[in-house]
Amino acid sequence: xxxIAVFGIGNVLxxxxxxxxxxxxxxxxxxxxxxxxxxxxxxPGLDLTAYFAGLxxxxxxxxxxxxxxxxxxxxxxxxxLVKRSPVLAVSPHEPGLREAVMNAEFMGVCPAxxxxxxxxxxxxxxxxxxxxxxxxxxPAAVEQVLxxxxxxxxxxxxRDPPVEPDLWWEKGRAG
Amino acid sequence: xxxxxxxDPVTRIEGHLRIDVEVDGGAVKNAWSSGTMWRGIxxxxxxxxxxxxxIFTQRICGVCTTVHAIASVRSVENALGLEIPLNAQLIRNLxxxxxxxxxxxxxxxxxxxxxxxxxxxxxKADPVKAAQxxxxxxxWPGNSKHELAAVKARLEGFVKAGQMGIFxxxxxxxxxxxxxxxxxxxxVAHYLQALEIQRxxxxxxxxxxxxxxNIQNLAVGGVANAINLDSPAALNMEKLYQVKTxxxxxxxxxxxxxxxxxxxxxxxYPDWFKYGAGVTNYLSVPELPLDxxxxxxxxxxxxxxxxxxxxxxxxxxxxxDYLKQxxxxxxxxxxxxxxxxxxxxxxxxKPKFAGEWKHETPAPDRYTWVKAPRLEGKPVQxxxxxxxxxxxxxxxxxxxxxxxxxxxxxxxxxxxxxTPAHLHSTLGRxxxxxxxxxxxxxxxxxxxxxxxxxxxxxxxxxxxxxxxNLKPGIYKGVGFHEAPRGTLSHWCVIEADKKGMKxxxxxxxxxxxxxxxxxxxxGTLGPYEKSLVGNPIADPKLPLEALRTxxxxxxxxxxxxxTVDAEGDEIARVKVL
Numbered sequence: 001x002x003x004i005a006v007f008g009i010g011n012v013l014x015x016x017x018x019x020x021x022x023x024x025x026x027x028x029x030x031x032x033x034x035x036x037x038x039x040x041x042x043x044p045g046l047d048l049t050a051y052f053a054g055l056x057x058x059x060x061x062x063x064x065x066x067x068x069x070x071x072x073x074x075x076x077x078x079x080x081l082v083k084r085s086p087v088l089a090v091s092p093h094e095p096g097l098r099e100a101v102m103n104a105e106f107m108g109v110c111p112a113x114x115x116x117x118x119x120x121x122x123x124x125x126x127x128x129x130x131x132x133x134x135x136x137x138x139p140a141a142v143e144q145v146l147x148x149x150x151x152x153x154x155x156x157x158x159r160d161p162p163v164e165p166d167l168w169w170e171k172g173r174a175g
Numbered sequence: 176x177x178x179x180x181x182x183d184p185v186t187r188i189e190g191h192l193r194i195d196v197e198v199d200g201g202a203v204k205n206a207w208s209s210g211t212m213w214r215g216i217x218x219x220x221x222x223x224x225x226x227x228x229x230i231f232t233q234r235i236c237g238v239c240t241t242v243h244a245i246a247s248v249r250s251v252e253n254a255l256g257l258e259i260p261l262n263a264q265l266i267r268n269l270x271x272x273x274x275x276x277x278x279x280x281x282x283x284x285x286x287x288x289x290x291x292x293x294x295x296x297x298x299k300a301d302p303v304k305a306a307q308x309x310x311x312x313x314x315w316p317g318n319s320k321h322e323l324a325a326v327k328a329r330l331e332g333f334v335k336a337g338q339m340g341i342f343x344x345x346x347x348x349x350x351x352x353x354x355x356x357x358x359x360x361x362x363v364a365h366y367l368q369a370l371e372i373q374r375x376x377x378x379x380x381x382x383x384x385x386x387x388x389n390i391q392n393l394a395v396g397g398v399a400n401a402i403n404l405d406s407p408a409a410l411n412m413e414k415l416y417q418v419k420t421x422x423x424x425x426x427x428x429x430x431x432x433x434x435x436x437x438x439x440x441x442x443x444y445p446d447w448f449k450y451g452a453g454v455t456n457y458l459s460v461p462e463l464p465l466d467x468x469x470x471x472x473x474x475x476x477x478x479x480x481x482x483x484x485x486x487x488x489x490x491x492x493x494x495x496d497y498l499k500q501x502x503x504x505x506x507x508x509x510x511x512x513x514x515x516x517x518x519x520x521x522x523x524x525k526p527k528f529a530g531e532w533k534h535e536t537p538a539p540d541r542y543t544w545v546k547a548p549r550l551e552g553k554p555v556q557x558x559x560x561x562x563x564x565x566x567x568x569x570x571x572x573x574x575x576x577x578x579x580x581x582x583x584x585x586x587x588x589x590x591x592x593x594t595p596a597h598l599h600s601t602l603g604r605x606x607x608x609x610x611x612x613x614x615x616x617x618x619x620x621x622x623x624x625x626x627x628x629x630x631x632x633x634x635x636x637x638x639x640x641x642x643x644n645l646k647p648g649i650y651k652g653v654g655f656h657e658a659p660r661g662t663l664s665h666w667c668v669i670e671a672d673k674k675g676m677k678x679x680x681x682x683x684x685x686x687x688x689x690x691x692x693x694x695x696x697x698g699t700l701g702p703y704e705k706s707l708v709g710n711p712i713a714d715p716k717l718p719l720e721a722l723r724t725x726x727x728x729x730x731x732x733x734x735x736x737x738t739v740d741a742e743g744d745e746i747a748r749v750k751v752l
Contacts, residue, residue, distance in 0.1 A: 013216055013234050042388050043237030046285050050374045082340065102341035103285070106333060107370055128219060168230065 002056040004152055005037040006145060009044070009062040009097060012169040016070075016121035016134045020061040022167065023117075023141045029165035030142070032157045036149060048100035049107065057113035059148050061141060062097060063134075064118030071120060071133030073140055075148075078114035113152065117144045128169045177204060178715055181534040182722070192691060192730050194703070195538060196721055198712045203721065206700070206707035208691045209532070209543035217524075220681040225251040225669050226395045226641065228678060232665065233389050235683070238731055240388045241274045241380065242658040243665070243683065250665040251395045253493065254652025255645070258467040260636040263397035265626040266410075268463045268473075269418065270383050270390065271656070272619035276425050277376035278659035278729075279559070279612040280433060283605065284369040287726040290719065291440050292362040293352040294342050298334065300360035302327055308357050312588060313435040315428075317368050318361065326364040346719045351711075353443045362440065365432055372428040379421040382414055397638035402630055419623050426616035429609075434577070435584055437609040441602045442589030446711075451601030451724040453706025454554045455482035457561035458689070460498075460664075461490055462657035463618060465625070469493060473618055474562070474657065475569040478550065482599050486568045493655045502664070502684065504546040507696035514696060516549065519666035519682040520651055547692040547701055548684055556702040557661025557689045558728060560598060560607035566614070567595055577613040581606055601706070604727040647672045649679070660729050661686030687731050703728060 008024030010017040021040045028038050041051065052058055066074050081098050082105065097116065104110035119141050122131040130138075146156050177199035183191075197205040216235050220228055229247035233240065245267060252259060302323040309318035333340065346352065354362070377387050383400065384390025392399045403409035441447070456479065463473035469492055476490035478497075488497055505516040512525040529541035547554070555561075566574030582593045598607055650669040655662065668680040692701040700708070703725060712718050 011234060011237070013219055013231065040389070041237070042234060042240070044388055045238045046281060047238070047373070047377070047388065050370060050377060053370065053374060099341060106341050107367055108329065109370070126216065126219065169234070 001035055002152060003054060004035065004057045004059070004149070004154060005039060005051070005055055006033075006059045006061070006149070007039050007041045007048070007051065009041055009048075009060055011043050013126065013128060015123040015125055015127045015129070016119075016131055017063050017124045018128070018169065019063050019119045019121070019130060019134050019138070019141070022130060022165075023061045023119075023138060023145065025165040025167055026138060026142050027145060029163045030159055031146065032159050033149065033154060034157075036154055044100075045096070046100055046103060048097065049103045049109065052100070052104045052111055052114075053107075053109040055111040057152050058111045058115075059145055060097060060114070060116045061145060062116060062118060063121040063124065064116075066118065066120050068120045069133070070122030070131065071137040073137060073144055074118040074120065075144060076116040076118060078110070081114065081116060115148050117141055117148065179535045179537070180712075180715055180718055180721075182718060182725075183534060192725075194707070194721060194725055196707055196710075196712070196718065198715055198718075201711055201713065203707045203710040203712060206704045206721075207538045207542055208545075208693065208701060208703040210545040210691060217681045217683065220678050222677050225254070225667060225676055225678050228667070228681065229393055229395070232683065236731065237388055239278070239658065239660065241270055241384070241390050242656055242663055244390060244393050245271060246654045246656040246658075246663045246665040246683070248393050248395050248654065249493070249656065250652050250654025250667045251641070251669070252652070253654055254650040254667055254669050255395075255641050257396055257639055257641060259464075259469070260397050260634075260639065261467055261629055262402060262626065262634060262637050264464050264467070264469075265622050265629065266383055266392070266398050266400055266637075268622040269422075269619060269626065270380055271463065272615050272622060273376050273379040273383070273418075273422060273425070275615045275659050276422075276429060276612055276619065277373055277380070279608050279615075280369050280376070280425075280429065281373055282659075282729045283433060283437065283608065284366045286729070287605070287723075288362055288366060288440075289342070289345055290723045290726055291352075291444065292354060292366075293347055293349075293359050294330065294345060294363055295334070295347040296352070296354065296356045297327065297330055297359040297363045298356075300327060300356035302360065305357035305360045309361055312439055312584070313431050315431040315435070317364065317432065323360055323364055326367060327360055330363060346717055349717060349719050350713050351719055354440065355443075358439060358443065362436065365436055368428070368432070372425055375421045376425045379418050379425070382418050382421075383410075394638055396641045397636075400637060402635040402637060404630070415623070415627060419620075422616070422619045422623060426620060429612045429616045434581060434609045434613050437605050438581055438584035439588050441606060442585045442591055444602060445589075445591055447602040447723065448593065448597040448600045450710050450720075451604070451706045451727060452482070452599040453704075453708075454556045454700075454702040455599050456480050456550070456553055456555040457564050458550055458555045458557050458662050459561040459565040460655040460657050460662050461492055463622065473621070474574075475565060475571050476657070477565045477569060478555070479561075479564055479568060480553075482596070484564065484568050484595060486565070489569070493653070498550075498655075498664070499653060501551045502548065503552070504548050504684065504688075505695040506546055508541055508543065508693040509546050510541055510544050511546075516552075516696065519653075519664070519684055520668055520680065522680075522682055543693045545688055545692050547695045548689045549695055554692070554695070554699055554701055554705075555689060557686050558604065558607075559611040559659070559661070560604045561661060562657060563607040563610050564595070564598065573614045573617050574610065577610045580613070581610050601710075601724045601727045608729070642675075645671050645676065650676075658686055660731055661689060687728075690728050691730060703730070
């Protein structure tokens, strides 16, 4: 049995950067994914390397910058990610997804399959809501993750009955 | 002829740290530290139920998980005057110590060791000689010649493939690299071994916190870990023993590998015990409360001025009014409207961006989003060094013992005599972090024992209801936590009425703000800035030495936006005019 995990990456307090956690919450609420670990990983920096250890495949969902319109999906392979230079790290935040993959490769713990399902962000300033373009992309991003999982031999089943996704950071204020 | 250098990692992360230095004659003459994004997370909290604040603040930063959660519940509890069941204190203490160990290990091996270690030089190492050297330093079992030969082979394969991967931007062959090939090989081996230890520390946090990276077991009033030794669903003996096994393994690594490594590597760079002192005023707050009233702590707090190893002010507990009366933040050189210096409860931030600061140009009057915290109007340094110095000045036995061990290790390996005065330096900060980690490993073991003893007495209380005796009114509180990067404080103002309570104001004064903050109204430099002045810079195109000093603080501007720049080339922008 291959060990597979889906990670939602991003900061839920900064607009569209929440799209990673948002997508995995929807995925968990609507689908049963036998044998797959689903993790809202926040902004783990290099700790992502530690989460990779022991996995055969990792599917990541994150907001991306790319030459494309906000809300467009872009899927990247492990090779796509590591072909560029890593960034100079001044603080523990600079080692991002690409550096975590490279670090895992050096340490010999990189999953054979790493796929990044990227959603092009519109706004990443302070706030607990997705912009409309990114919100509209959520179903397609969920579908993309499901197809990545199917390609790995996973058989997703719709959750019956589905539950509401736990998007606690979007809930209203007291009073 | 002086040159201006900007070190600005062009990352997908907003709000990262940028350093500008003016170099003249091979040394830094002046320096500016800036954070490039407004971190107004506090505004998200206004109007919310204070019992939910910790869930949000925990998300400020995914690297410093747990710390903003701990500080937040303590802040609200302090405002409401709650006493917290002993089990809850001890479970939190265990999470705090395990997280600290994880953080210190990751910082040394993955974020800063490569400032001192030349990975490519390890290719020339003789694994047999390296194993002999290691044996003379420590009894750590991961140093066999077979293990080291395997690491060297892996490194060779990696380099032969023409891919330096994660090491692409390293400073290989830089004249400031001084380790022998054998020590470089040992460091690379331990870099790899540290990953396993990092996972174990994470697992300990996950067992207690129900999850990582974001723990779920906290609550205002205590914790949510039901204690029932006979239930598989609750915190039971089996889970407690899992935690103990993990903590013991991490402790062994810290004491037999991490601390000796810092001594071995540090001794090759004796000059770096002279550079990088900067601001030698220090603040550290009491940590690991041992009773319900929070009147006793396992780690002491206090204030030191001007590098003197004597307590100018002893902080007996979190309710000491000294900090409430003497902490201010200045916005004189930051992107806000106004030029005030106010206490955290009184602050009313109005962000006002003063404009872009072009790389390699003189600093504008307002150059950062980070405020300048001051204690009695003076800059102070926070972090493991502050914690260790306050421990030494307080006569804290485990801190003193591990500091003595570290100084002894440097003498044994390098025949260099260090004193506590050498700790005011770039390498001193690394040494102090390792000393603190060794001390914290003992503390973790101690908290575990206290928790098991207390449960053994039949006490299973974990929570008090903050709403039970709540009267309408305005409540102010502050939550302190001596986090891995130093003193963290969350300041809250709560309004309670018959219907419930809500937050009127919330401010986080984070460790990296104390250290990375800018000049204040009087022009006095912040700790990062001052620590860089006098630093050597051998090659302005590769300002490795500036990174060494900045990394020694373990910077973390808590505002990561991890948008992957999937199609742009990302390199560090280090230009010279």
